[in-house]
Amino acid sequence: MDNINHDDDYLLQKAAMFFSVLGDTGRIKIIKILSEEEMCVSDLAEAIEASQSAVSHQLSILKQNDIVKYRREGKNIIYSLDDDHVQDIFKIGLEHVKHK
Amino acid sequence: MDNINHDDDYLLQKAAMFFSVLGDTGRIKIIKILSEEEMCVSDLAEAIEASQSAVSHQLSILKQNDIVKYRREGKNIIYSLDDDHVQDIFKIGLEHVKHK
DNA sequence: CAAACATATGAACATATATTCATATGTACA
DNA sequence: TGTACATATGAATATATGTTCATATGTTTG
Numbered sequence: 001m002d003n004i005n006h007d008d009d010y011l012l013q014k015a016a017m018f019f020s021v022l023g024d025t026g027r028i029k030i031i032k033i034l035s036e037e038e039m040c041v042s043d044l045a046e047a048i049e050a051s052q053s054a055v056s057h058q059l060s061i062l063k064q065n066d067i068v069k070y071r072r073e074g075k076n077i078i079y080s081l082d083d084d085h086v087q088d089i090f091k092i093g094l095e096h097v098k099h100k
Numbered sequence: 101m102d103n104i105n106h107d108d109d110y111l112l113q114k115a116a117m118f119f120s121v122l123g124d125t126g127r128i129k130i131i132k133i134l135s136e137e138e139m140c141v142s143d144l145a146e147a148i149e150a151s152q153s154a155v156s157h158q159l160s161i162l163k164q165n166d167i168v169k170y171r172r173e174g175k176n177i178i179y180s181l182d183d184d185h186v187q188d189i190f191k192i193g194l195e196h197v198k199h200k
Numbered sequence: 201c202a203a204a205c206a207t208a209t210g211a212a213c214a215t216a217t218a219t220t221c222a223t224a225t226g227t228a229c230a
Numbered sequence: 231t232g233t234a235c236a237t238a239t240g241a242a243t244a245t246a247t248g249t250t251c252a253t254a255t256g257t258t259t260g
Contacts, residue, residue, distance in 0.1 A: 012128050014197040015190075020123025024248080028116040032108070041207055054249055056208055066200055075206050075257050085196055090115075092192065096185055097114040100166055124218080141237055154219055156238055175227050175236050201260105208255070216247070225238070230231100 021065045022090070026050055027058050030079075034068060035087045038080035121165045122190070126150055127158050130179075134168060135187045138180035 029048040062068040129148040162168040
């Protein structure tokens with residue numbers, strides 16, 4: 001079977017979306033940091049050397065795609081990776097490019 | 101250590117690039133097909149319902165990023181996945197979105 | 201309750217990216 | 231060797247995407 005059916009098509013589209021979310025320098029840096037420790041927005045901004053607004057927009061995209069979760073703690077909002085699965089994929093991707 | 105050093109930075113950039121290559125509907129369809137069988141350009145174009153030119157451009161990007169390899173066979177050029185690693189990452193990503 | 205702090209969000213702009221169209225390159229075969 | 235077939239490629243265009251700027255929302259504390 002060469003062709004791609006509609007069920008496949010839907011899943012592939014979701015997969016492409018998922019990978020494209022990982023495929024941004026700013027977002028992958030955020031994921032890298034959150035794979036080590038949870039962190040609030042302003043600290044993330046400082047860590048990856050980006051503006052608060054840029055980070056917030058990126059986090060919004062990561063949220064929409066179930067890659068990060070968050071909780072409020074006083075004035076801060078603490079972000080962390082949504083599940084270990086994301087971290088696994090991130091690490092595998094990193095290993096892949098390391099050996100290329 | 102919160103910050104990202106320069107070695108990390110370089111690897112993360114490569115990882116982002118790698119993921120962004122996977123993060124396109126057309127390219128992920130190509131990868132899906134090539135994960136099952138090798139195929140020439142015109143058959144790929146037919147299978148994913150895209151123009152010859154579009155597929156060729158996408159294959160060019162996949163080549164540049166060591167995701168596919170190819171060989172000539174008469175008039176045709178046969179493409180296949182460069183290594184199993186890519187296929188693994190593709191499948192893990194697919195499983196991930198399937199359960200979301 | 202006002203001021204300060206932390207984060208989110210919309211609009212505008214700049215840049216990146218994918219597709220199309222036209223055409224070039226390379227191969228086979230009559 | 232010329233014609234058909236398969237693929238690649240450059241330029242142009244349309245669209246998607248990321249960042250910035252300004253400002254809104256929500257929370258704490260004096």
